[in-house]
Amino acid sequence: MRRILLLSLLTVALVGGARAQGTGKSQSDAKTEEEVLKVEHEKDQAMQKGDLATLTRIYADNLIFVNPRGEVLSKAQRLADVKPGSLDYLNFKREDYTLHIYGNTVVLTGVSKSVLHNHGKLIRTPRQFMQVYVKEGGQWRMVSHHANFVSEDGLPVQEEK
C-alpha cells in the first residue's frame, strides 16, 4: 500500500511540475511579444507590397482605423486606401516599439518614419502610432490603429488633448 501511495505522489509531483513551468508569466509574455511582432512584420510587408489578402487576414472585421488627420476608417475603407496607386512607399521605416500585454490583448506603439505618397501627396513627417491586437480563434488580429503626426519642434506635449 505504501508503494501505491508513493507512486501516486510521484505522479502528481511530475505532472504538477510540468504545469508550473508552462505558465511562467515572463515566458508567456515573451511568446506573445514574439507572435505579435511577427504579425506586425507580416502586415508591414503586405502594406509595402499592396498585398490585400494578407491585410484582410490580419485586420479584424471590426477594425477602427484613425489616421493622422483624425479620420475614422473601417476595414473596407482602409483596404481601399492601401491599394497600389493610392498608397506608395518610397521607403519603409518603423521603430521604437513598445508592447503592453494584457492576456489576449496587446497594445503596441511605435514611430513610423516611412516616406510615402498618399493619394499623390508626399508624407515625410514622422507618425507616432498605436495598434491594438486581440487574439481571436488562435489568431492575433489588429482591431485598432491610431496615428498622430509628431511635432516637428520635438517639444513635449503642448496641449492637454
Place this chain on the structure above:
Amino acid sequence: MRRILLLFLLTIALVGAAPAQGTGKTQSEAEAPAQGAAKSPSDAEIEKEILTIEGERDQAREKGDNATLNRILADDYFYIGVRGNVRTKANRLDDYEAGVIKVFSVKKDNFMFKIYGDTVLMTGRETSITQYKGKPNDKPRQFTNVYIKLDGRWRLVFHQATTIGEPW
C-alpha cells in the same frame, strides 16, 4: 500489480483533467468574445459601465481630482497627445497636480464601442475646452480609449487624441 497500475492511470487521468479546466477552458473563453458566456454582462451593459467611468473621469479632469484619476487610470497607463508625444500616468497626474492642465468644459460625442471580452475600444470626438501651459485648445479631436478589466475593475490603459482635419 494490476491495482497499482489502475491507481497510477487513475491518478494521471485526474491530474491531467485539472489543467484542462484551469488553463485550456479559461484560455478559449478569454479568446472568444465574452458576450456568449452565461454570466457575462451584455455589450449594452458594458457600454453603460464604460460611459459611467468616462463620466467620472471627465468630472475628475474638470476638478483636477487626482484621486479619482488615479483609481481609473491603470498603473501602466500611457497616452499619445495631439503632438505625437508619449506620456505616462505619472506625467498626467503631475500636470493636474501642478495646475499645468486645466479643463474648462467637457464635450464628447460620436461614440463607438468595440468589445472583445475584457477589452473595450472606445472612440469618439471631443470638443472640450482645455488649456495646457496657458495655451488654449478648443479644436475638435478624434480620440481612442482602451479599457481593460483588471482585477474585476475597468481601467483605462491607453488614450490617444488627434486634431481633426490636420493637413497631410
